Amino acid sequence: MxxxxxxxxxxGRRHALDLxxxxxxxxxxxxxxxxxxxxxxxxQGQCGACTVIVNGQxxxxxxxxxxxxxxxxxxxxxxxxxxxxxxxxxxxxxxHDGLQCGYCTPGQIxxxxxxxxxxKAGWPSYATADVATAPVLTDGEIAExxxxxxxxxxxxxxxxxxIRDVAEGGRI
Amino acid sequence: MKPFRYERAGSxxxxxxxxxxxxxxxxAGGTNLLDLMKLQIETPTHxxxxxxxPLAEIEESAEGxxxxxxRVTNSALAADMRVRRRYPVLSQAILAGASAQLRNKATTGxxxxxxxxxSYFYDxxxxxxxxxxxxxxxxxxxxxxxxxxxxxxxxxxxxxxSDMAVAMAALDARVxxxxxxxxxxxxxxxALYRPPGxxxxxxxxxxxxxxxQSVVLPPPPPGQQLYRKVRDRASFAFALVSVAVVVTREDDxxxxxxxxxxxxxxxxxxxxxxxxxxxxxxxxxxxxxAAGRAALRDARGYGYNDFKIPLARRTLRAALADATGVI
Ligand SMILES: Cc1cc2nc3c(=O)[nH]c(=O)nc-3n(C[C@H](O)[C@H](O)[C@H](O)COP(=O)(O)OP(=O)(O)OC[C@H]3O[C@@H](n4cnc5c(N)ncnc54)[C@H](O)[C@@H]3O)c2cc1C
Ligand code: SF4
Ligand code: FES
Ligand code: FES
Numbered sequence: 001m002x003x004x005x006x007x008x009x010x011x012g013r014r015h016a017l018d019l020x021x022x023x024x025x026x027x028x029x030x031x032x033x034x035x036x037x038x039x040x041x042x043x044q045g046q047c048g049a050c051t052v053i054v055n056g057q058x059x060x061x062x063x064x065x066x067x068x069x070x071x072x073x074x075x076x077x078x079x080x081x082x083x084x085x086x087x088x089x090x091x092x093x094x095x096h097d098g099l100q101c102g103y104c105t106p107g108q109i110x111x112x113x114x115x116x117x118x119x120k121a122g123w124p125s126y127a128t129a130d131v132a133t134a135p136v137l138t139d140g141e142i143a144e145x146x147x148x149x150x151x152x153x154x155x156x157x158x159x160x161x162x163i164r165d166v167a168e169g170g171r172i
Numbered sequence: 173m174k175p176f177r178y179e180r181a182g183s184x185x186x187x188x189x190x191x192x193x194x195x196x197x198x199x200a201g202g203t204n205l206l207d208l209m210k211l212q213i214e215t216p217t218h219x220x221x222x223x224x225x226p227l228a229e230i231e232e233s234a235e236g237x238x239x240x241x242x243r244v245t246n247s248a249l250a251a252d253m254r255v256r257r258r259y260p261v262l263s264q265a266i267l268a269g270a271s272a273q274l275r276n277k278a279t280t281g282x283x284x285x286x287x288x289x290x291s292y293f294y295d296x297x298x299x300x301x302x303x304x305x306x307x308x309x310x311x312x313x314x315x316x317x318x319x320x321x322x323x324x325x326x327x328x329x330x331x332x333x334s335d336m337a338v339a340m341a342a343l344d345a346r347v348x349x350x351x352x353x354x355x356x357x358x359x360x361x362x363a364l365y366r367p368p369g370x371x372x373x374x375x376x377x378x379x380x381x382x383x384x385q386s387v388v389l390p391p392p393p394p395g396q397q398l399y400r401k402v403r404d405r406a407s408f409a410f411a412l413v414s415v416a417v418v419v420t421r422e423d424d425x426x427x428x429x430x431x432x433x434x435x436x437x438x439x440x441x442x443x444x445x446x447x448x449x450x451x452x453x454x455x456x457x458x459x460x461x462a463a464g465r466a467a468l469r470d471a472r473g474y475g476y477n478d479f480k481i482p483l484a485r486r487t488l489r490a491a492l493a494d495a496t497g498v499i
Binding site: 004020021022024043044045048051057058059060063064065067068111114115118121122123124125126128130131132143144145147148149 | 173175176177178199201202203206207210219221223247250251253256257260263264267268270271272273274276277406407408
C-alpha cells in the first residue's frame with residue numbers, strides 16, 4: 001500500500017501532504033499539521049468534538065479520510081478569528097460562560113457557526129413543526145440543531161444563550 | 173484500519189469495474205464504512221470514492237415525482253423545498269436521524285446501505301453470524317433491546333437503522349442501479365433488502381460492483397404524511413421504533429393509508445396488513461389499534477426487546493391520530 005499526495009486547504013493556507021490513505025481528516029489536522037484545536041473525543045461520529053467546517057458545512061472530521069478532501073476549503077477553530085479578534089461566536093461563548101473544561105468547545109463553536117448559516121439558508125430541523133416553512137430559531141431549535149455536539153461538563157444552557165446572542169446580532 | 177488502495181472514481185463504468193473485486197467497496201460519505209473499518213469489521217483492500225461522480229442532483233421525473241442522485245446528502249435532501257412541500261414525511265424522517273454534522277456527509281445511497289447497529293455486530297469479541305458467518309448470534313440470548321421483532325430468523329435478529337428508508341418505503345421509492353457491464357435495473361425499495369434467513373451477512377440483492385445511481389420517488393400520494401420516532405433520548409439516537417404514515421381521511425373513515433415501521437425489522441417494514449385493516453375503518457383510536465395489532469401479528473420478542481411490539485402498536489396509533497386529527 002502506498003501513500004497518496006494530497007493538498008489540503010486549511011484556513012486559507014494550502015498544505016501539500018504525503019499521507020497513508022487511512023489517515024482521517026481529524027488525524028491529518030492534529031498529527032500532520034499540528035493543529036490541535038480540533039479535538040478527538042470518540043472517533044466514531046458520536047460526540048462532535050472533531051467538528052470542522054468544509055466548504056461551508058459542518059462535518060465530523062473523524063469519519064472522513066483526508067485524501068477525500070483535496071481542493072476543499074477546510075475551516076477549523078484556529079481559522080475563525082479575524083485580524084486577531086475573536087470570532088463573534090467565540091466572544092459569545094466567553095461572555096456567556098458556554099464552557100467548563102473546554103474540550104468540546106472548538107467543536108461546539110464550529111458547529112454553532114455553521115448552524116447559523118444553515119438556519120439563514122432556511123433549513124428545517126427535527127424541531128420544526130412544519131418542515132415546509134422557514135423556522136424561527138427558538139431555544140428548542142438551537143438545542144436540536146446542536147445535538148451532534150455532546151458536552152461532558154453539561155454547559156448546554158449557556159451554549160444555547162451564546163448562540164442565541166449571536167443569532168440576534170447583539171450582546172446581552 | 174487495515175491498509176487499502178484508494179481510488180477516486182473517474183467514471184461510472186470505471187467505478188463499477190473497480191468495485192467488482194470481492195474485497196473492494198464504494199465509499200460515499202464514509203460515515204458508516206469508516207466507523208466499521210476502524211473496528212476492522214469491514215476490511216476492504218480497495219476503496220472506490222464515488223465523490224467525483226455526478227450523482228448529486230435532485231431532478232423532477234417525467235412521471236411527476238423526483239429522482240434523487242445517490243450522492244445527494246441527507247441534509248440537502250431534507251432541505252430541498254420540493255421534498256419539504258410534496259414529501260414532508262421524507263424530510264421529517266431524515267431530520268430525525270443522526271446529527272447535523274453526519275447528515276451533511278451521509279448520502280442517499282450510503283444511508284440505504286448502512287449496516288445494523290446491533291451491539292454484538294460491533295463487539296468483535298462476540299459471536300455474530302453477520303460479521304463472521306457460522307459463529308452464532310450473541311444477540312439471541314443477549315441484551316437485544318435494540319433488535320428486531322419481525323421478519324428475522326434464528327440466525328440473526330438485527331434491525332436496520334435507517335430513518336430515511338422508512339419514509340421512502342411508505343412513498344414506494346425505487347432504487348436505480350448500474351452494474352460493471354453497464355446493465356441498469358430498478359428495484360422497489362422493499363425488494364432491495366434480503367431477509368436474514370441463514371445468510372445474514374448477505375444484506376441486499378445488489379451484486380458486487382453494482383452502484384446505486386439514484387432513488388426515484390413516484391408522484392406524492394394524496395393524504396397527510398407524518399413520521400414519528402421513539403428513542404432513548406430526545407435527539408441523536410437510533411429509533412427504538414418509528415413509523416411513517418400517509419393517510420387520507422374522508423368524513424369519519426380512512427380512505428387510503430400507507431404504513432411503514434422502522435426499528436423492528438431487517439428492512440423498513442411496510443405493513444400491508446395494517447393498510448388493509450385501515451381502509452374503510454372509522455377514524456378512531458380503536459381502529460388504529462386494530463391496524464397495529466394486524467401489523468404485528470407475526471412479531472415476537474426475544475426478551476429485552478419484547479416492549480417493541482406494544483410500542484410499535486402505540487406509535488402507529490399516535491401517528492395516525494396526529495395525521496387524521498383525532499384527539
Ligand atoms: C453516531 C451516529 C448516529 C447515527 N444515527 C442515525 C440515526 O438516528 N438514523 C439513521 O437513519 N442513521 C443514523 N446514522 C447512520 C448514518 O445515517 C449513515 O452512516 C449514513 O447515512 C451512511 O451514508 P454514507 O454516505 O456516509 O455511507 P458510507 O459509509 O460511505 O457507505 C455505507 C455503505 O454503502 C455503500 N455505498 C455507499 N454509496 C453507495 C452507492 N451509491 N452504491 C452502492 N453502494 C454504496 C458503501 O460501500 C458502504 O458499504 C448514524 C451514524 C452515526 C455515526
Ligand atoms: S442479531 Fe445479527 S448482527 Fe446481531 S449478533 Fe446476531 S447475527 Fe450478529
Ligand atoms: S471525535 Fe468525531 S464525533 Fe467524536
Ligand atoms: S466544556 Fe467540558 S466537555 Fe464541554
